[in-house]
Amino acid sequence: ETIYLSDYTAFPWTAKSVDLHFTLDPHATRVRSCIRFEPNPASPNGPESEMFLHGEKLKLIHAKIDGAPVTPTLTNEGLTIAVPSGSFTWEAEVEIDPANNTALEGLYMSGGMYCTQCEAEGFRKITYYPDRPDVMSVFSVTIDGPHPVLLSNGNPVVTSDNHAQWHDPWPKPAYLFALVAGDLIAHSGQFTTRSGRDVTLNLYVRPGDEGKCAFGMQALKDSMKWDEDVYGREYDLDLFNIVAVDDFNMGAMENKGLNIFNSSAVLASQETSTDLNFERIEAIIAHEYFHNWTGNRITCRDWFQLCLKEGLTVFRDSQFTADMRSEPVKRIGDVIDLRGRQFAEDQGPLAHPVRPESFQEINNFYTATIYEKGAEVIRMLKTLVGDQAYREALDLYFERHDGDAATIEDWLQVFEDTTGRDLSQFKRWYSQAGTPRVAVNEAWADGTLTLTFTQTLAPSATTADPQPQVIPLAVGLIGKDGREVASTQVLEMTQASQSFAFEGLTEAPVASILRGFSAPVVLDHPLSDAQRAHLLAHDTDPFNRWEAGRNLAQASLLDMIRTGVKPNAAYLAGLKTVVTDATLDPAYRALMMGLPSHSDLATALHDAGDIPDPEAIHTAVETMRTAQATDLAEHLEELYAAHQVSEAYQPDAAQSGARALANAALSLLSRNDGGALAQQQYASADNMTQQLSALGAAIRAGVGAPMLEQFQQQWRDDRLVMDKWFALQVVQAKPEDAAATAKALTEHADFNWKNPNRFRAVFGSLAMHHAGFHHGSGDGYRLLADWLIKLDPVNPQTTARMCSAFQTWKRYDPARQSLILEQVNQILTKPDLSRDTTEMLTRIAEA
Ligand code: ARG
Ligand code: ZN
Numbered sequence: 001e002t003i004y005l006s007d008y009t010a011f012p013w014t015a016k017s018v019d020l021h022f023t024l025d026p027h028a029t030r031v032r033s034c035i036r037f038e039p040n041p042a043s044p045n046g047p048e049s050e051m052f053l054h055g056e057k058l059k060l061i062h063a064k065i066d067g068a069p070v071t072p073t074l075t076n077e078g079l080t081i082a083v084p085s086g087s088f089t090w091e092a093e094v095e096i097d098p099a100n101n102t103a104l105e106g107l108y109m110s111g112g113m114y115c116t117q118c119e120a121e122g123f124r125k126i127t128y129y130p131d132r133p134d135v136m137s138v139f140s141v142t143i144d145g146p147h148p149v150l151l152s153n154g155n156p157v158v159t160s161d162n163h164a165q166w167h168d169p170w171p172k173p174a175y176l177f178a179l180v181a182g183d184l185i186a187h188s189g190q191f192t193t194r195s196g197r198d199v200t201l202n203l204y205v206r207p208g209d210e211g212k213c214a215f216g217m218q219a220l221k222d223s224m225k226w227d228e229d230v231y232g233r234e235y236d237l238d239l240f241n242i243v244a245v246d247d248f249n250m251g252a253m254e255n256k257g258l259n260i261f262n263s264s265a266v267l268a269s270q271e272t273s274t275d276l277n278f279e280r281i282e283a284i285i286a287h288e289y290f291h292n293w294t295g296n297r298i299t300c301r302d303w304f305q306l307c308l309k310e311g312l313t314v315f316r317d318s319q320f321t322a323d324m325r326s327e328p329v330k331r332i333g334d335v336i337d338l339r340g341r342q343f344a345e346d347q348g349p350l351a352h353p354v355r356p357e358s359f360q361e362i363n364n365f366y367t368a369t370i371y372e373k374g375a376e377v378i379r380m381l382k383t384l385v386g387d388q389a390y391r392e393a394l395d396l397y398f399e400r401h402d403g404d405a406a407t408i409e410d411w412l413q414v415f416e417d418t419t420g421r422d423l424s425q426f427k428r429w430y431s432q433a434g435t436p437r438v439a440v441n442e443a444w445a446d447g448t449l450t451l452t453f454t455q456t457l458a459p460s461a462t463t464a465d466p467q468p469q470v471i472p473l474a475v476g477l478i479g480k481d482g483r484e485v486a487s488t489q490v491l492e493m494t495q496a497s498q499s500f501a502f503e504g505l506t507e508a509p510v511a512s513i514l515r516g517f518s519a520p521v522v523l524d525h526p527l528s529d530a531q532r533a534h535l536l537a538h539d540t541d542p543f544n545r546w547e548a549g550r551n552l553a554q555a556s557l558l559d560m561i562r563t564g565v566k567p568n569a570a571y572l573a574g575l576k577t578v579v580t581d582a583t584l585d586p587a588y589r590a591l592m593m594g595l596p597s598h599s600d601l602a603t604a605l606h607d608a609g610d611i612p613d614p615e616a617i618h619t620a621v622e623t624m625r626t627a628q629a630t631d632l633a634e635h636l637e638e639l640y641a642a643h644q645v646s647e648a649y650q651p652d653a654a655q656s657g658a659r660a661l662a663n664a665a666l667s668l669l670s671r672n673d674g675g676a677l678a679q680q681q682y683a684s685a686d687n688m689t690q691q692l693s694a695l696g697a698a699i700r701a702g703v704g705a706p707m708l709e710q711f712q713q714q715w716r717d718d719r720l721v722m723d724k725w726f727a728l729q730v731v732q733a734k735p736e737d738a739a740a741t742a743k744a745l746t747e748h749a750d751f752n753w754k755n756p757n758r759f760r761a762v763f764g765s766l767a768m769h770h771a772g773f774h775h776g777s778g779d780g781y782r783l784l785a786d787w788l789i790k791l792d793p794v795n796p797q798t799t800a801r802m803c804s805a806f807q808t809w810k811r812y813d814p815a816r817q818s819l820i821l822e823q824v825n826q827i828l829t830k831p832d833l834s835r836d837t838t839e840m841l842t843r844i845a846e847a
Helices: 214-231 275-290 303-324 327-347 368-385 387-401 408-419 529-538 542-563 569-579 586-592 598-607 614-631 633-642 653-672 676-684 688-700 705-715 719-731 735-746 756-768 779-791 796-806 814-828 835-845
Strands: 013-023 029-039 050-054 059-065 078-082 088-096 106-110 113-117 137-144 149-152 155-160 163-172 179-182 185-192 198-205 239-245 258-262 437-445 448-456 471-478 484-493 497-502 510-513 522-524
Touching: 059 078, 113 239, 113 258, 137 149, 137 179, 149 163, 185 214, 198 214, 214 239, 214 275, 214 303, 239 275, 258 275, 275 303, 275 653, 275 688, 303 327, 303 368, 303 408, 327 368, 327 542, 327 586, 327 598, 368 387, 368 408, 368 471, 368 484, 387 408, 437 510, 448 471, 448 484, 448 510, 471 529, 484 497, 510 529, 529 542, 529 569, 542 569, 542 586, 542 598, 542 614, 569 586, 569 614, 569 633, 586 653, 598 614, 614 633, 614 653, 614 735, 633 653, 653 676, 653 688, 676 688, 688 705, 688 719, 705 719, 719 735, 719 756, 735 756, 735 779, 756 779, 756 796, 779 796, 779 814, 796 814, 796 835, 814 835
Parallel strands: 013 137, 198 239, 239 258, 437 522
Antiparallel strands: 013 029, 029 088, 050 078, 059 088, 106 113, 113 179, 137 163, 149 179, 155 163, 185 198, 437 448, 448 497, 471 484, 471 510
16 A cells, blocks of 8 residues: 555556547546557566556446457556557546546536546546556547537647647646636736747636636736746747636646636635735746646656655745745745744654655645745755856756656756766755754854854654754854844755854854755754844844744743743834834834744744643733733834825735735734724725735624624625635634634535635634644544544545644643544544545554
8 A cells, every 4th residue: 555666667658649538428427548558668577468557436438459349357446458569559438427526636527617636646537547647648638518618738729619629749647637618718818938939828717707817817927937037948838728616625736738726826806815815826826837847848757756846846936926026025934834834744743755755645745845845955955056056957957857757866966967066965855854953052262153053853753863964054143233244154064063163253243043044944043032132133134133033032932831921021122123113124024023823832842842732822922912012002003004005906015015014013903902993994995905904803802793794795705705704713713712613614504515615714724723723622623523524535635634733643731632632543443534534644643
């Protein structure tokens, strides 16, 4: 059942061409396939006499080899058939049932339309095929069905109502296949590539959603231009289609020429989407578009190499967002996200390397480690070799591997070849699980500051004997007068313990270490409150300036949790100075007002050897918020007023930043004014950012009930906005009410639990409500487990992803541990539990 990287062997045949013919029917779609196979010269064992093809939940109607009927041996996983020794043509006809495909993998139906999701292993639910990314072929597709819009990959050959033919000239693995059919409306655009190719762009949506397309279309054009300018990558077909679907397990999918998106990741309007929604949509459109080169033109040899395309594409989309908006704001947001999701993963039983060496169900490895840490590893590589060498290495990567199914070895080789560096030690970032800790020791004598760094990595299930990694440490020095006395330099740490000296200083400076978060590590840098406050006031590196404030806040919160002391005055004073500094970007100031999440605090407590108490964490954070509100009281109204946007709504960085700061002020103000200003803002809001933040503040102030009712009336017909309505009530619930609130919402007429967005709105929010989910009653655990048991047979992939809510069980007290384990085991004992969920819970429980 477990699959190992070390077992890789090439498929014995290559697929020269693939012809597919679909006759659509909700319960009895027929798929005819005709595939030309040739012996693969790269196959280690030479020609074989039997061929295995993947296939799941298919009804085989007939099969032929070179035109003669054959009778394959069928199992639940596929078929085996005797084949001729040379080239041959395989034909098959199968029947599938898209309307009953609730797993949303393969060909399924959503809101009356047909769509597909084939990554990672969904194509085998469409027809018999060598469903592995290293088998690349040229696909031709014919679709018959009673729908005006019939789409597949590549360029159209014939399009008419009820019949279409498509041809994709670019060889691709089956996971990039896509088909869409339905009564859809196109929002169209046009882009001319640098070398003069005219590309038609379409965003296909269901009738009623036409008004939510303009932003996504512009984001697509911006992405196409950016990839030409920054990476020299042009689009390679005459058509680029995006389709929005309501039922989708993930964010979106980069199928060649036919991206399919969760509607929440593409549809946007001022009235229905928040500024953060707009930013996320822009990033996901860019991400999927960038996959055309990093993923499609160069794909992965096997699924162990997933980070080859995902880490790189996340890195590319983060560069894009930094260019489109604010670089420091994007960086801080990414680090908050990395710490919240990836560090937590690394700290628990689901820890795995960026390139895992074994898995049971690949869908369980679309993780923060592979995506976000995978991107961090590339960021480090770029920091180490420099911008110029990075670009040269990427040019070589595209030139050398275009059309390949490549590996991490191939990726690192282009860096070695262009820079002459030996990257064998750097490669440990791909093979060792866990977050390294870097401890800093400072010595000052005779004008020299010596920094000694010590790196440690805790052993874990997949990394029993960790070895030192290459860690780029960006360091600058800030003098007593607040001026920078040494600008940023990158220290390259390669040993377990290593010292670096800064000479010729007139006085002891404050070291600003890990600037820009130059490596995904936990930094233990023992600074006094005064030193942190100095960095908060003066650091020239925007990330570390924010980090200094975050460290002060976190240290204060940890003290409050442990001993019940009052909030740290140095933190509050420093915050006030920064937040009222009108020379600073409002978006940045809004980030400064943030606090570590409950879960981050639990992680920090666990790291320090303490048992986190969710209730104590909640109390400390509430106390700190109230202290912020009191301490900043005289400035909040002015901050609020000064950042009201009077121009027409734009979801750009400037306006979003102003709203973010005004709404951060509103959130604190509502602790002082009983929610009066929030009520006022709610009544006058003309966009979702203003409406939703006012609603949240009002609920916290205890005056939200009538607005929740009004909101529901106003938005009952908008699925994406109603997801917000469901989520917000759980997010804003008091800890003791969170599970009951979620439970009540599951009884609401609009709780469609088979829709992943709606399920996540309720249960994703519950799992993220730290004090609510981990409430001592155990109600949160029980409710989630009951619903996961219900969802598993319907949608294993979404069920398994949500199981990660239980991954931190070991850090809590014995009572909570046994409450969680009881639920984990209850799910595990269910007969016919999916492979996805079984693998997740087994890994979690065996820790
Ligand atoms: N490749 C897609 C993306 O990164 C994600 C698809 C994941 N699908 C899955 N079934 N695990 O945008
Ligand atoms: Zn991706």
